[in-house]
Amino acid sequence: xxxDRYTLPDDFESEDCPGDIKRRAIITFFCQPGQLGxxxxxxxxxxxxxxxxWFTSAACGQATQTGGNCTVVSDKTGQxxxxxxxxxxxxxxxxxxxxxxxxxxxxxxxxxxEAGSGACTKANGGHSLGRVNxxxxxxxxxxxxxxxxxxxxxxxSTRMSTTTLLFTCDRTATSxxxxxxxxxHCYNLPVDVAPKAELLTAQSDCDYTFxxxxxxxxxxxxxxxxxxxxxxxxxxxxxxxxxxxxxGNWQVKDELNTDYDWYVNVCHSLAVAxxxxxxxxxxxxQVGVLSPDLLCAPV
Numbered sequence: 001x002x003x004d005r006y007t008l009p010d011d012f013e014s015e016d017c018p019g020d021i022k023r024r025a026i027i028t029f030f031c032q033p034g035q036l037g038x039x040x041x042x043x044x045x046x047x048x049x050x051x052x053x054w055f056t057s058a059a060c061g062q063a064t065q066t067g068g069n070c071t072v073v074s075d076k077t078g079q080x081x082x083x084x085x086x087x088x089x090x091x092x093x094x095x096x097x098x099x100x101x102x103x104x105x106x107x108x109x110x111x112x113x114e115a116g117s118g119a120c121t122k123a124n125g126g127h128s129l130g131r132v133n134x135x136x137x138x139x140x141x142x143x144x145x146x147x148x149x150x151x152x153x154x155x156x157s158t159r160m161s162t163t164t165l166l167f168t169c170d171r172t173a174t175s176x177x178x179x180x181x182x183x184x185h186c187y188n189l190p191v192d193v194a195p196k197a198e199l200l201t202a203q204s205d206c207d208y209t210f211x212x213x214x215x216x217x218x219x220x221x222x223x224x225x226x227x228x229x230x231x232x233x234x235x236x237x238x239x240x241x242x243x244x245x246x247x248g249n250w251q252v253k254d255e256l257n258t259d260y261d262w263y264v265n266v267c268h269s270l271a272v273a274x275x276x277x278x279x280x281x282x283x284x285x286q287v288g289v290l291s292p293d294l295l296c297a298p299v
Contacts, residue, residue: 017047017048018046018047019047021047021048022048023048023050024048024049024050025049025050025051025052026049026050026051026052027039027052027053027054028051028052028053028054029054029055029056029058029059030053030054030055030056030059031055031056031057031059031060032055032056032057032059032060033057033060033075036056036057036058036223036239036242036244037054037055037056037057038054038237038239038240039052039053039054040052040053040054040055057075057244060075063075064137064138064139065137065138065139066135066136066137066138067081067135067136067137067138068134068135068136069084069134070082070083070084070086070087070104070105070106070134070136071083071084071136072136072137072138072143073272074138074141079219079220079272080272081136081138081143081216081217082216083104083105083136083143083167083214083216083217084105085216086104086105086214086216087104087105087106088103088106088108088109089103089104089108090102090103090108090111091103091104091196091197091212092196092197093196093197093198093199093210094199095199095202098121098123099121099122099123100119100120100121100122100129100197100199100208100210101113101119101120101122101126102118102119102163102165102197102210102212103117103118103119103132104118104145104165104212105118105132105133105134105136105145106132106134107132111126112126113126113128114126114127114128114151116128116131116132117129117130117131117132117147117150118130118131118132118133118145118147118163118165119147119150119163119165119208119210120150127150127151127161128150128151128161129147129150129151129161129162129163129208130146130147130148130149130150130161130162130163130208131147131148131149131150132147133145133147141219142166142167143166143167143217144164144165144166144167145164145165145167146162146163146164146165147162147163147164147165148160148162150162150163153204153205153206154204154205154206159206160206161205161206161207161208162206162207162208163207163208163209163210164207164208164209164210165197165210165211165212166200166209166210166211166212167211167212167214167216167217168211168212168213168214168217169213169214169215169217169218169219170213170214170215170218171215171218196212196213197210197211197212198210198211198212198213220269222268222269222283223242223267223268223269224267224268225267226238226239226241226242226266226267227239238266238267239266239267241266241267242265242266242267242268243265243266243268243271244268244271247271248271248273249263249264249265249270249271249273249276250263250264250265250266251263252264254286258289259288259289259290260286260287260288260289261286261287261289262284262285262286262287263275263276263279263284263285263287264283264284264285265283265284266283267283268283269282269283270282270283270284270285275287
């Protein structure tokens, strides 16, 4: 629980409360995963204290999340991080005359590494720097992979190499758009053609950290202000209609064409859900009931 207090300055002219007490306001923030929420007015005390509650994911601690199958979904923003298109690629890296190979989520078929390795040095028969896995880690909206139980290192027969891959957003990375099997034009998450790995640290020849630049971890969730003022000066706030991860999207049935349903959101890209996984960061998406055909509209 977090508190935010507001008090009028001494030189501000307003009607004071009994006892010359200045008017005050307090907002109490509560953790509510999966939604930004909005303030709710609770009431006014006899001492002119105005109280508000706000249930929002912004008040939640930055818990580390672990995914699977080379994907992970942010509980905070609802964004799906999907690196499956990188599986099987062998990413080269070099530093100080040493050549390395790095793979994402799956060992590359053309890799020089030992079988089952996610990273290795090309010398010495592809010495393993960690066993590959598909468990993406999300910590404060930063995506990583950790490979453990590599070959022995540091002159010890019991200490094993460990490799951490840090994925960094790079919108300039060579890429193409991923099109679904249905030839849809809506799934606009990029797929890297030739991502690069860069060695950042190598501690005691045992613990390695590589940075992989890719568009696949760039933010795609769109969140817009949802307050408008009409011609008569009245303010309208539609943010209560926003849907976030775990809440589902607004579903609209097409009575004239039962082959399709519409899924829409308000001032926000569609919340992550299996039935709209091909809609990218669209806010409205027409989805085939029996097929994955899509027709999307941006936020």
